[in-house]
Amino acid sequence: MTDTLSPPVPPVLSGTKFFMNFPVTDTSHTLAAYRARGGYQALEKVLKEMQPADVTKEVSASGLLGHGGAAFPAGRKWGVIKLDDGEPHYMCMNADEGEPGTFKDRWLMEYVPHLCVEGLIIGSYALQGRHSFIYIRGEFDLAHRRMADAIEEAYAAGLLGENILGTGYSCDVVLYRGAGSYVCGEASAMLASLEGKKGWPRNRPPRLTVKGLYQKPTVVNNVETLANVPIIIARGAAEFKKVGVAKSPGTQMISISGHIAKPGVYEVEYGYSWEKFLYEDCGGMQEGRALKCIIPGGVSTKILSAKEIEGVTLDHLTAVAAGSQLGSGGMIAVAEGTCMVRLAQVIQRFYHHESCGQCTPCREGMGWMERILDRIVAGNGRPEDIDRLYQISDANDGTTICSLGDSAGYACSAIMDHYRDEFEYYITNKRSMYDGVLSVHDPFASALAAMGVTYGAPAGAHA
Amino acid sequence: MNDLVARLIPEFERWKLRYPAGFEGSLSIPCLRRIQEERGYIADNDIDDLVAYLGIPRMQVDEVIAFYTQFTRKPLGKHRIEVCHNAPCSMRGAEGLIAYIGAKLNIKSGETTPDGKFTLSRAECLASCGTAPMLMVDDAYHENLTPAAVDALLEELSR
Numbered sequence: 001m002t003d004t005l006s007p008p009v010p011p012v013l014s015g016t017k018f019f020m021n022f023p024v025t026d027t028s029h030t031l032a033a034y035r036a037r038g039g040y041q042a043l044e045k046v047l048k049e050m051q052p053a054d055v056t057k058e059v060s061a062s063g064l065l066g067h068g069g070a071a072f073p074a075g076r077k078w079g080v081i082k083l084d085d086g087e088p089h090y091m092c093m094n095a096d097e098g099e100p101g102t103f104k105d106r107w108l109m110e111y112v113p114h115l116c117v118e119g120l121i122i123g124s125y126a127l128q129g130r131h132s133f134i135y136i137r138g139e140f141d142l143a144h145r146r147m148a149d150a151i152e153e154a155y156a157a158g159l160l161g162e163n164i165l166g167t168g169y170s171c172d173v174v175l176y177r178g179a180g181s182y183v184c185g186e187a188s189a190m191l192a193s194l195e196g197k198k199g200w201p202r203n204r205p206p207r208l209t210v211k212g213l214y215q216k217p218t219v220v221n222n223v224e225t226l227a228n229v230p231i232i233i234a235r236g237a238a239e240f241k242k243v244g245v246a247k248s249p250g251t252q253m254i255s256i257s258g259h260i261a262k263p264g265v266y267e268v269e270y271g272y273s274w275e276k277f278l279y280e281d282c283g284g285m286q287e288g289r290a291l292k293c294i295i296p297g298g299v300s301t302k303i304l305s306a307k308e309i310e311g312v313t314l315d316h317l318t319a320v321a322a323g324s325q326l327g328s329g330g331m332i333a334v335a336e337g338t339c340m341v342r343l344a345q346v347i348q349r350f351y352h353h354e355s356c357g358q359c360t361p362c363r364e365g366m367g368w369m370e371r372i373l374d375r376i377v378a379g380n381g382r383p384e385d386i387d388r389l390y391q392i393s394d395a396n397d398g399t400t401i402c403s404l405g406d407s408a409g410y411a412c413s414a415i416m417d418h419y420r421d422e423f424e425y426y427i428t429n430k431r432s433m434y435d436g437v438l439s440v441h442d443p444f445a446s447a448l449a450a451m452g453v454t455y456g457a458p459a460g461a462h463a
Numbered sequence: 464m465n466d467l468v469a470r471l472i473p474e475f476e477r478w479k480l481r482y483p484a485g486f487e488g489s490l491s492i493p494c495l496r497r498i499q500e501e502r503g504y505i506a507d508n509d510i511d512d513l514v515a516y517l518g519i520p521r522m523q524v525d526e527v528i529a530f531y532t533q534f535t536r537k538p539l540g541k542h543r544i545e546v547c548h549n550a551p552c553s554m555r556g557a558e559g560l561i562a563y564i565g566a567k568l569n570i571k572s573g574e575t576t577p578d579g580k581f582t583l584s585r586a587e588c589l590a591s592c593g594t595a596p597m598l599m600v601d602d603a604y605h606e607n608l609t610p611a612a613v614d615a616l617l618e619e620l621s622r
């Protein structure tokens with residue numbers, strides 16, 4: 001069986017590219033090809049010419065924001081680590097990529113694994129870490145093999161292990177595979193998993209940069225965040241900042257899915273027009289439909305209507321001003337004609353399945369919300385159900401250990417804020433305003449009709 | 464120690480070289496993955512052996528197996544088919560895909576075919592939303608699926 005790569009590189013958008021700037025071939029992911037493109041020169045410069053604190057300073061000066069969802073300044077996180085505290089420090093790359101709609105880290109690991117590894121080693125040096133970790137989700141196969149191969153190539157070339165490039169700095173990297181759990185993408189849950197335990201998030205403080213992996217100071221960064229680091233070093237912070245816009249420097253890898261004509265991973269310079277991106281670069285909606293709404297950065301970010309993104313640019317501050325967030329860059333386009341009650345139900349089913357069960361409002365709330373949505377979809381909704389969904393969402397806000405519970409609440413209430421009429425219609429008429437439709441084009445519809453199989457709403461529970 | 468775990472120990476020992484000292488407990492998940500890869504599931508005596516080898520509480524291993532969806536304590540079909548049913552996939556026909564495979568194999572999600580060849584289940588987002596609908600068989604992703612592609616895949620796996 002042949003390997004299935006991430007979608008191939010889509011047509012190049014205008015703007016600077018840090019990642020999608022070379023022709024992809026069967027060997028373009030290897031060490032030789034990466035070196036031919038200038039790979040590992042940043043690492044060499046760091047190890048031979050820079051002090052660890054200078055690396056952190058450079059990353060701070062670049063304004064690099066975390067790409068894992070919360071857009072936290074990377075340099076500020078690294079700066080918390082006290083280099084002279086006599087403790088081991090751990091750098092962990094978060095490659096758990098489970099936020100629905102997000103598949104850009106997979107692209108990076110499949111196509112530029114050495115860039116990811118180089119970023120990790122530079123980050124480890126900045127923290128003076130002797131051991132570093134890559135936590136990769138358990139389902140990834142090719143991405144895992146590409147990262148494993150890159151690490152072995154790096155060891156063989158003296159770029160990892162003892163006395164890297166003869167500079168006296170030593171660092172080992174463990175590539176750690178998860179085993180199926182969305183919540184393990186949350187940084188503290190990820191560290192629990194790296195300790196070989198069940199992935200339960202924990203309350204802060206203490207922050208992970210104070211007490212993280214095995215109680216030692218730890219930095220967790222997303223794959224894309226660390227992949228930016230060699231670029232910052234190679235270009236210099238000042239040049240890096242010239243790309244993008246003031247409060248969102250650089251580029252963002254956007255994975256777009258749903259009812260879009262050309263789904264895939266795109267590298268977008270911050271400040272790019274959202275509408276141009278959707279309607280020109282991504283070819284608009286499937287079958288020429290109109291855009292109904294968009295989930296900007298994974299299902300945990302609030303939905304925005306087609307109108308709300310008019311004139312809006314793709315950068316953090318603008319997305320927040322529009323009422324949402326760019327999150328993990330997992331954009332999901334929803335076409336006119338989609339049943340939003342069913343969409344909310346599918347999203348809620350996910351949160352219920354993934355709640356780790358530690359906090360009562362999340363554990364119970366996710367189940368209640370799913371049951372209420374199931375009941376509405378089955379035609380047994382009650383007039384008070386909408387208020388009840390809002391109440392449960394509110395009860396999660398700020399009362400849970402991690403933000404899974406909050407996010408689920410926001411996701412559902414944002415859909416209801418925008419499409420309350422669809423929920424009311426469903427409850428009153430015991431049927432969907434849009435026949436429960438989720439897909440624009442269903443490749444299995446005619447085959448199933450010929451077989452006499454009925455399917456679709458109600459979606460049923462997770463098995 | 465059972466034969467399988469005994470055979471894997473040298474491999475586990477090699478892994479340890481890249482971990483800091485005192486990280487033995489961290490090996491629980493990688494070791495369980497490797498054992499399951501060989502046996503197809505985690506047997507009771509695998510747990511006994513792992514607990515003894517790593518020197519960690521049995522409770523930790525039991526919890527890990529229960530917590531992570533990829534672990535199983537009972538044998539499954541020869542091929543595990545997992546269909547992603549999260550939002551982006553559902554928007555590109557995942558519900559039809561699940562119904563189609565279910566009808567073809569004559570089983571529901573969570574079941575194994577009577578001949579023990581296939582276990583069907585549903586998965587959450589597998590980071591393949593741009594090539595939906597999709598499914599995973601054992602370790603491999605199959606994307607942009609159509610009825611013809613599913614027919615060909617099932618035929619290939621049945622051989």
Ligand SMILES: Cc1cc2nc3c(=O)[nH]c(=O)nc-3n(C[C@H](O)[C@H](O)[C@H](O)COP(=O)(O)O)c2cc1C
Pocket residue numbers: 065066067068069070071072074094095096097098099182183184185186187188220221222223225226402403404
């Ligand atoms: C439920 C949940 C799931 C998360 N999943 C991921 C993930 O898959 N990948 C990721 O990088 N961050 C994820 N995060 C965010 C991490 O907690 C953390 O903020 C991030 O890895 C930090 O990296 P950054 O500062 O480079 O963005 C998740 C957070 C939550 C609450």
Ligand code: SF4
Pocket residue numbers: 183200201354355356357358359360362363400401402403404405406
């Ligand atoms: S909010 Fe939910 S997922 Fe997060 S720790 Fe609490 S119960 Fe677990």
Ligand code: FES
Pocket residue numbers: 100101102547548549550551552553587588589590591592595597
């Ligand atoms: S929703 Fe199916 S792979 Fe993301």
